[in-house]
Amino acid sequence: MIKIGLLGLGTVGSGVFSILEKHAETIKRKVGTDLKIEKVLVKDKDKQRDLDFDDQILTDDIDEIINNKDIDLLVELIGGENPAYNYIIAALNSGKSVVTANKLVIAKYEQEIMGLAREKGVQINYEGSVAGGIPVIRPLKESFAANKIERLYGILNGTTNYILTKMTNEEREFDEVLAEAQSLGYAERDPHSDISGADAAYKISILSSIAFETSIDLNGVYVEGIEGIELEDIKLAEELGYVIKLLAIAKYHQDGLDVRVHPAFISKEHPLALVNDVYNAIYLHGDAVGDVMSYGQGAGRMPTASAVVADIMQAARDIYYQRPEVDNLDSIYNHDLVNISQVENSFYLRLQVKDKPGVLAQITKIFGENQVSLASVIQKHRLSEIVPIVLVTHQVKEENINKSLTAIKGLDDVISIKNLIRVEEL
Ligand SMILES: NC(=O)c1ccc[n+]([C@@H]2O[C@H](COP(=O)([O-])OP(=O)(O)OC[C@H]3O[C@@H](n4cnc5c(N)ncnc54)[C@H](OP(=O)(O)O)[C@@H]3O)[C@@H](O)[C@H]2O)c1
Numbered sequence: 001m002i003k004i005g006l007l008g009l010g011t012v013g014s015g016v017f018s019i020l021e022k023h024a025e026t027i028k029r030k031v032g033t034d035l036k037i038e039k040v041l042v043k044d045k046d047k048q049r050d051l052d053f054d055d056q057i058l059t060d061d062i063d064e065i066i067n068n069k070d071i072d073l074l075v076e077l078i079g080g081e082n083p084a085y086n087y088i089i090a091a092l093n094s095g096k097s098v099v100t101a102n103k104l105v106i107a108k109y110e111q112e113i114m115g116l117a118r119e120k121g122v123q124i125n126y127e128g129s130v131a132g133g134i135p136v137i138r139p140l141k142e143s144f145a146a147n148k149i150e151r152l153y154g155i156l157n158g159t160t161n162y163i164l165t166k167m168t169n170e171e172r173e174f175d176e177v178l179a180e181a182q183s184l185g186y187a188e189r190d191p192h193s194d195i196s197g198a199d200a201a202y203k204i205s206i207l208s209s210i211a212f213e214t215s216i217d218l219n220g221v222y223v224e225g226i227e228g229i230e231l232e233d234i235k236l237a238e239e240l241g242y243v244i245k246l247l248a249i250a251k252y253h254q255d256g257l258d259v260r261v262h263p264a265f266i267s268k269e270h271p272l273a274l275v276n277d278v279y280n281a282i283y284l285h286g287d288a289v290g291d292v293m294s295y296g297q298g299a300g301r302m303p304t305a306s307a308v309v310a311d312i313m314q315a316a317r318d319i320y321y322q323r324p325e326v327d328n329l330d331s332i333y334n335h336d337l338v339n340i341s342q343v344e345n346s347f348y349l350r351l352q353v354k355d356k357p358g359v360l361a362q363i364t365k366i367f368g369e370n371q372v373s374l375a376s377v378i379q380k381h382r383l384s385e386i387v388p389i390v391l392v393t394h395q396v397k398e399e400n401i402n403k404s405l406t407a408i409k410g411l412d413d414v415i416s417i418k419n420l421i422r423v424e425e426l
Contacts, residue, residue: 002319012101040058041064077101097122103199128305128308148252152211155245200248216259229263240376245266246264257336278299349401352414353414355381363411
């Protein structure tokens with residue numbers, strides 16, 4: 001029998017508890033032995049819970065798990081940085097394998113945690129930390145192991161994808177849809193981590209470090225959220241043949257890795273454009289396998305618990321059969337991250353200008369001086385003194401766009417730059 005210490009009995013923890021009970025027989029057959037939840041750490045032992053269990057298994061003292069020699073496996077599902085990080089380190093130090101779904105801790109401390117697990121000869125599995133129920137970490141480590149991964153795109157945050165989908169399909173503004181997402185429980189009361197792109201940045205950082213066998217400095221990952229996207233941008237994207245998605249991107253270049261999160265125009269024809277609502281997807285290109293896409297529920301009680309229980313089963317099997325940890329994936333490369341100013345993209349730019357002759361000519365002159373060439377221009381005539389101009393550039397380095405924008409902002413007839421969104425040619 002393998003004994004488990006479960007930290008957290010919230011959304012995911014209760015899902016894990018249920019699956020381990022419901023599928024106990026199948027799990028035993030597949031692992032080779034019984035799995036038993038020996039102790040469950042919670043914050044509030046007196047909280048009313050919908051699960052059926054002996055109250056004796058609940059504790060609010062981590063030492064009852066860390067110091068319990070009978071517990072082989074710690075499953076961390078409390079979330080946040082601390083004490084989760086400290087508990088993971090303490091468990092590894094005491095020779096226990098660890099399963100977690102904590103993207104923040106893994107993204108920040110991946111190398112330290114992997115190194116410690118290797119040193120102690122135990123496992124650390126974290127499939128649930130990225131894209132919930134969609135298998136992506138193990139496929140990257142195992143199924144695509146024969147490939148050089150060249151690029152990887154993800155829609156990795158369900159909240160932002162839900163908001164952008166509703167804005168697109170129902171022509172509603174950002175604030176209204178965010179409020180609805182919060183009332184439906186798709187967005188947190190404090191949605192900052194999702195909306196700002198931080199959540200997706202943790203996840204693409206984890207995927208990049210595996211795909212490119214390197215250590216990723218989170219601070220070097222360019223992150224931009226969806227707060228600035230207006231309904232007007234969504235409608236113009238549609239008119240130009242695109243949809244707007246919050247994309248997490250990781251690309252291999254000779255001179256470094258291009259890892260970033262930002263809203264992007266993607267062709268309406270691309271499979272990722274069809275990933276709607278709270279669904280997530282990963283689209284990658286390996287030199288042998290070509291293009292592969294995985295799609296599914298990127299969060300939620302049971303989808304995430306599905307990934308966590310599979311991780312538990314793998315760790316339990318290896319403990320039971322006394323197989324040493326065989327994850328030889330180390331951060332053997334020292335790839336630098338490419339600064340966003342050096343990344344090439346096409347850009348969509350929406351400006352408000354005075355309705356006067358010659359304004360467009362002044363703008364295109366500035367672009368010409370900065371080697372920015374235009375792919376399309378939409379000038380809307382409205383019965384107003386201020387009119388929008390929408391431009392789409394050809395591929396150009398971001399620093400050239402930035403120089404152009406500084407000069408354009410200085411023009412007397414330019415009222416404001418409403419939005420600049422990258423166009424990703426997938
Ligand atoms: N929810 C999802 O859809 C999802 C998807 C993918 C990954 N994840 C990750 O899974 C992890 C868990 O998320 P969740 O949504 O299940 O969280 P949750 O619903 O907030 O549950 C957290 C649980 O941890 C316990 N807890 C919190 N802080 C604690 C502390 N300091 N000491 C002891 N117990 C503590 C809570 O105890 P009480 O019950 O007593 O309050 C609760 O049972 C996070 O890392 C999250 O990022 C979640």
